[in-house]
Amino acid sequence: MTKRIFITATNTDIGKTYTTKLLLREFASRGFRVGVIKPIETGVVDGYAQDGSELLACVKELNYEFENVSLSDVVPITYKLPAAPFVSSNNTKLDLHLLDKAVENLEKLCDLLIIEGAGGLYVPVDEDTMMVDLIKHFGASALLVTHCSLGCINDTLLSKKVLEDKNIEHLVAFNCREDDKSFSSxxxxxxxxIGFEVLKVNQNIDTICDVLYNL
Structure with missing residues (x-):
């Protein structure tokens, strides 16, 4: 059965796509046939999904079986307005069958599928669905990507509690950027x-992959 890992974050613009590409490369270096999907992307103009395009280019370098995969295969649902899917879609009911079929098709080409979410855990997708619900729906373990700026303690612990309350197996990784020099102090x-393991995306991707694969 294909291993599913869902990449989420404490907010938007935290580094999910950057982290996903690092994970794809690390898992591929270990001999895995890697795959990727971003079920929903907003802010898509003229059919160009920026995150999805980056992910597709990356996975095509790593898994030749994705040679004929298109952008719409990797990003099945897109909306123009850069907002929560609930708003972007004018509260259109999420088509879970469409997403399940997209996942099923891509899993024929890989043995490890990374699923990148949109925004944070409580981003509304439609009236009945939050982004965190997709993690449960797909039966995936999760990587929570958090930031290293002031406020990360609150943001990280709140999002982690959501995952714990939902009984979702998960790991937390810190995406520290060049201007996050104050994090250590x-x-x-x-x-x-408090004994919280601080794993950093740009330093500990090997350990992160080890833990995620065994969740």
């Missing part, structure tokens, strides 16, 4: 004090 001490 402002936020990291608290995480270390």
């Amino acid at each position: 402002v936020s990291e001490p608290y995480f270390l004090k």
Whole structure:
């Protein structure tokens, strides 16, 4: 059975796509036939889904079986307005059958599928569905990507609690950027004090992959 890993984050623009590409490369280097899908992307103009395009280009480098896969295969649902899918779609009911079929088709080409979400866990998809519900629907484990700026303690612990309350197996990884120089003195001490393992995307991708695969 194909391993499914869902990439989520504490908010938008935290680094899900960047992290997903690193994971694809690391898993491929270990001999896995990797695959990727971003079920929903908003802010898509003239059919160009930026995140999906980056992911498709990356996976085509790593798995030749994706040679004939199209952007619409990797991003089955797109909306023009850069907002939560609930708003972008004018509260259109989510077509889970469409997403299930897209996942099924891509899983024929890989043995590990990375699913990239949109925004954070409580981004509304439609009136009845939040982004976190898709993790449960797909039966995936999750990687919560968080930031290293001031406020990351609150953002990280809140999102982690959501995953815990939903009984979703997960791992947390910190995407520290060049301007996050205060993390080690402002936020990291608290995480270390409470025994929270601080795994950084740009330093510990190998460990992150090890843990995710065994969740």
